[in-house]
Amino acid sequence: MKARLTFSVNDLAETRFAVSPMWEVVTSRRALAAATVPDPHRGWADQVRPRLAAAGLDRGWLAEMIPPTGHLPDFLNPVPATTSSGLSDELAAIEATDPEQVRRDLDILAAERDGSLSSRLRSLHRTPRLYLPRIVAEIEAYWRLAIAPYWARIRSVLEADLFYRGRQVAEHGTARALDQLHHTVRWAGGGLHLVQRHCAVTRIETGAGLLLVPSVFAWPRVLTRSVASEPPQLAYPARGIGTLWERGTHEGMEALAAVIGRSRALILAELDSPASTTELARRSGLSAAGVSQHLTALRAAGLTSTHRTGRSVLYARTGLADALLTAQT
Known part of the structure; x- marks a missing residue:
């Protein structure tokens, strides 16, 4: 299915890019729901799935609302207010969602599921305001387990993409940047042509402008959000996803070791993937007590972050x- 999003001068003027934590929540949960996790993210999924299962989040609200294919509830992806909105801002917008928007999204999900919803989603349909805070709480828990430990590297990829697209706009104009977002997206004749069934969106259905959101977990697809009176959103695969989970060679480790010590530099090198004190002790060959002391110092220096699971x-x-x-x- 093909769709064409027309552009006026005002629409082009209001086109912007933004990083959205909630797009990473929704697309990562969709990746986990797939029969086969997309290849770049399989190592991440292997680490995250046991944590989610232990917390009961493998069968929570997100699991029921985010299918591996089909409609994604629009209320889970509010319009980011700034280029780099925080998760708390987006969660506040979700909690304040118009109940009718929630019901519209659930009606679409029901239509895709032969008219049926789970008892949990039927309760949400009846009284959205009662259950939206519970959904927000689950999203916060999911974020802590699945995204927060990796957010520094994810955000660096997203921000690098924004820098690249901004340079494209500056050097070649907005139309050129739009034309090179993805192989299913093409700029021609004053409009953006979207060539995939899940990309159906028209200017009649949405507000002015366009919000372009790079995402690491959207790969390999482009996803859209279309809500009346709001700018359409297009989440596209960010550049650099192929290197996101690669273990680094850490050319600077020796120089860093001369400054902070070899043991602390080694611990940082071993944190290519988040780990507990016990796991770091196993990886590095250091004692658990020694690793704990080094981690305390590294955290005080702003070189590590902690995430309770x-x-x-x-x-x-x-x-x-x-x-x-x-x-x-």
């Missing part, structure tokens, strides 16, 4: 640590 704590590198480790010697 049930009774355990995961440690992750920050963007600053990534920059230090990948610096050329």
Whole structure:
């Protein structure tokens, strides 16, 4: 199915890019729901699935609302207010969703499921305001387990994409940038042509402008959101996804070790994927007590972050640590 989104001068003037934490929540949950997780994210999924199952989030609200294919509830992806909105801002918008919008989304889901919804979703349909806070709480829990430990590296990919697209606009204009978003997206004749069934969106159905959202978990597809009076959203695969989960070579480790010590530099190098103190001790060959002391110092220096998962704590590198480790010697 093909769709064409027409553009006026005002629409082009109101076209913008933004990073959206909720698009990463929704698309990552969709990836986990797939029969086969897309290849770039399988290692991530192997780490995350046991945590979600232990927390009961493999069978929660998101699991019921986000199918592997088909409609994604529009209320889960509110319009980001800024180029880099925080998760808390988007969650506040979700909690304040018009109940009729929630019901419209659930009606579409029901139509795709032979007219039926689970008892949980039927309750949400009856009284959205009662259950939206519970959905928000689950999203926060999902974020802590599945996204937050990896957010520094995800965000760096998204922000690099924004920089690249901004340079395209500056050097070649908005039309050129739109034409090179994805192979299913083409700019021609004053309109954006979307060539895939799930991309159906028209200007009649939506507000002015266009919001373009890079996403690491949307790969390999382009996804759209179309809500009356709001600008249409188009979530496209960000550049650099292929290297997102690669273990780095850390050319700068020796230089960093000279500054912070070899043990701490080694711990940072081993945090290519988030890990607990016990796991880091196993990977590095250091004692658990020693690793704990080093992690405390690294966190105080802004080089690691902590993320509680049930009774355990995961440690992750920050963007600053990534920059230090990948610096050329």
